[in-house]
Structures are given as C-alpha cells and as structure tokens.
Amino acid sequence: MHKKLTISIDEKVYEGLYATIGEGKISKFIENLVKPHVLHQDLAQAYREMASDEEREHEAIAWNEGIIGDLNDAER
Secondary structure: OOOOOOOOOOHHHHHHHHHHHOOOOHHHHHHHHHHHHHHOOOHHHHHHHHHHOHHHHHHHHHHHHHHHHHHHHHHO
16 A cells, blocks of 8 residues: 655755656655665565566666766766
C-alpha cells in the first residue's frame, strides 16, 4: 500500500529531478533514496533487491557508460 506525501523542495531541485528522472518517476526515485535510512534493511538484501530491478540496472549502466564517455572525451 502506498501513501501520498506532499513535500516542498527548491524549484531548481524540482526542475533537476524532472529533467533527470522524468515525469512519473520522481516518487519512486525518492522512495529508493529514503528507504534504507528509515527501514534499516539488511544492506546486502537491499542491494539484491536493487540488482533485481532490471529497469534500474539498465539506467545505472547507461549512466555509467555516459560518465566513462565523458571522461574519455575530456582526456582527448
């Protein structure tokens, strides 16, 4: 079951979230960031759960490849 939560954040932070995470994905992104701090899950179990999220893993790989590409471009 999900609960609705209203929070206030800086406008530039919101714009960055919207641009980076995308419409309709901000709540899940924030939940994933907050969850380990409030549920005190077993860290190994939490990493297994994150790794089983295929969409998240694909996004993480794309992000890493983008960083590596940026570093390679900077070296030239």
